[in-house]
Amino acid sequence: MPSSRSHTRPIALAVWLIIAGVIGWFAAFELTVEKFVLLADPTATASCDFSVLVQCGKNLESWQGSVFGFPNPVLGLAGWMAPLVVGFAILARARFAPWFWWFFWGGFLFAFGFVCWLIYQSIFNLGTLCPWCMVTWAVTIPSFYAVTLHVLRSGQVPVPASVRSVADRLMAWVPLMAILSYATILLIAQVQLDAIVNIWNSIAG
Template identity: 40%
Template sequence: MTPAAPHATPDTREDRRTGLALLLGGLLGTLASGVLTYEHLRSLADPAFVPGCDVNAVIGCGDVMTTWQGNLLGFPNMLLGLAGFAALAALGAALAAGAALPRLLWRALWTGLAAGFAFTAWLIGQCLYEIGALCPWCALVWAVVIPLFWYVTRRLSAPGSPLRALPHWLVPLTLYAVVAILVVTRFGGRLLA
């Protein structure tokens, strides 16, 4: 007779859900970073190349990729995204499969996501108020980083913490609404022109 499998604890179930979010977010972020890398390389090889995401004067990747903000550390930001999001997807796959991460790795994950969240918030401001353009692939990255940072923050909060009492969807949805209001306030009807 084989021993019965232990029941999943609340932390194990939460880790698996967080893992699925990290896996999905990591894959979407890797996709966005990969497309941006491809478009950037094409534009370097052919100055006449127009990225497929250039829709109008407001919505386009080309204007964002060529700014100093798009190359903050001396190389294109999307290269950070390729590495970072691939790592998130790998950790997410491990968690979703039932792996248990050591506390130190959870803290490192949170630190990386906190840095990514701060960088994302800064880039949102730069796109809206300095560059004056919205990159659709960058917006996908924003849409991924916001909930991932929240879910890992929530996961690491102490049991009984007010963060755990909030519905899991509330903070990401609120931040999406804030970004949408900022975009509409900044660009208005020019988004569709």
């Protein structure tokens, strides 16, 4: 049976939320800086532009890079503060009402869906792999899995006890689930863009 401690004070989840929040916020900050550079000088080259394939300039200057009328990284600068605050709050023994977890999970659901859409746009329409974008993908995906499973196992969603128990056991498999997700993205990128060869050429060159 899932432990009550894992329900009320998920230490491992809190630590991961802090780590993911720091990494995600830093990636968003770097992308925001690059966007400012390109706005100041449209002829400039972003520091994360390593090749035609591995670059962030094309992503930042595309319409996909400003879906809501402002640069996407601004969402990250604001959004990644939430996991940081929640993570530290849990470590400080804070308890959250079910409605809070619903909103928190909803935020990650939006982030996960948005990331999936951006991955599709990046690979199939823009033909690029943005370094800082990939960092964001790398922390968003496992964070969504972990928060989803915690909401299920903690009883914040009215599901049978068997579902809560399965969700609790699956928490240990979040790293593997993330790795399989990364492998799927890499496979798609390889088929569509011959990513491995092009990335290697970028590093070697």
